[in-house]
Amino acid sequence: MTSYKIHSARMAPAPSPLPTDMQDAIDAIMRGAPPLLLFTTMARDRRLFFKFFDSGLLDRGHLTIRQREIVIDRVTARCGAEYEWGVHVSAFAQKAALTEDQITSLVHGGPEDTCWDEPDRILLRLCDTLHRDCTIDDELWADLTAHHSEEAILELLMLAGTYRTVSYLVNSLRLPPEAGARRFPPR
Numbered sequence: 236m237t238s239y240k241i242h243s244a245r246m247a248p249a250p251s252p253l254p255t256d257m258q259d260a261i262d263a264i265m266r267g268a269p270p271l272l273l274f275t276t277m278a279r280d281r282r283l284f285f286k287f288f289d290s291g292l293l294d295r296g297h298l299t300i301r302q303r304e305i306v307i308d309r310v311t312a313r314c315g316a317e318y319e320w321g322v323h324v325s326a327f328a329q330k331a332a333l334t335e336d337q338i339t340s341l342v343h344g345g346p347e348d349t350c351w352d353e354p355d356r357i358l359l360r361l362c363d364t365l366h367r368d369c370t371i372d373d374e375l376w377a378d379l380t381a382h383h384s385e386e387a388i389l390e391l392l393m394l395a396g397t398y399r400t401v402s403y404l405v406n407s408l409r410l411p412p413e414a415g416a417r418r419f420p421p422r
Contacts, residue, residue, distance in 0.1 A: 245409050248275035257281070260288050271322060272410050273401075290397060297387035298394070304331035305341070305355060306391060307398050309362040312342040312419070314402030321416035328417075339420045354382050358391070365395050 252258065257278050261270045277284045298306075304327045311320040320342070328338055336350040344350075346359035357378045364371050371379070379388050412418060 243409070244272065244276065244411060245407070246276055246279070248272060249278035253278050254281070257284055260285070264288075264291075271413060273318070273322075273405060273408075276408060276410070277404075297384060297390045300327065301331040301333070301355075302358060302387075302391075303394060304328065304333065305358045306362055306394050308333075308338075308341045309359055310366070310395050310398040311402050313362060313366045314399060314406065316398075316402035316405050317419050318405040318410045318412055318416070319398065319401050321412050321418055324417045325413075325415060338417075342419050343422055357382055361391060362395055365392075366399075 249257075253261070253275070261274050261278075264274070265271070277287050296303075304323060307323050308320055308328075311317075311323065324333075324338055333341075334350060336348075337355075340348040340350055341359075345363070346356040351359065357375070360375055361371065361379065364375055379391070383391065
């Protein structure tokens with residue numbers, strides 16, 4: 236897992252006030268909470284901001300919130316993206332019914348940990364294999380198809396890739412943790 240000493244962000248967010256359409260896009264996601272630094276930093280460039288926002292996969296799709304959050308949390312943990320991991324665990328872990336043992340396992344453990352059932356283990360294997368190999372073998376594909384529709388598998392692959400990209404952004408920009416966001420659990 237990559238880590239870095241947190242000082243301050245390498246790039247300042249866009250100045251306030253943001254253009255109305257950008258602010259509306261952020262408000263729709265944040266639902267009254269202050270905007271995330273990632274969002275206001277992306278708002279420095281209109282084209283990139285809307286490309287980023289239009290690629291979001293947090294809507295109701297082919298996955299449950301639990302499946303979605305296991306993938307997001309595992310990918311961001313494997314990438315050492317504590318900023319994004321902390322945002323998601325703080326906002327969604329309870330809704331996704333993730334236990335403290337599972338939250339710790341997402342960062343420091345693996346699919347073999349006893350806190351996971353078989354469908355969850357398959358998701359962890361997917362994330363770990365994609366992280367390591369950028370593809371999946373026939374055995375894992377068979378396991379995925381036994382538990383997920385083809386459309387859900389497409390969404391899982393897109394979700395993992397999207398959050399690897401988000402991890403690149405937050406790590407390279409060295410975004411400091413959001414106020415109140417969880418930090419990686421100690422070993």
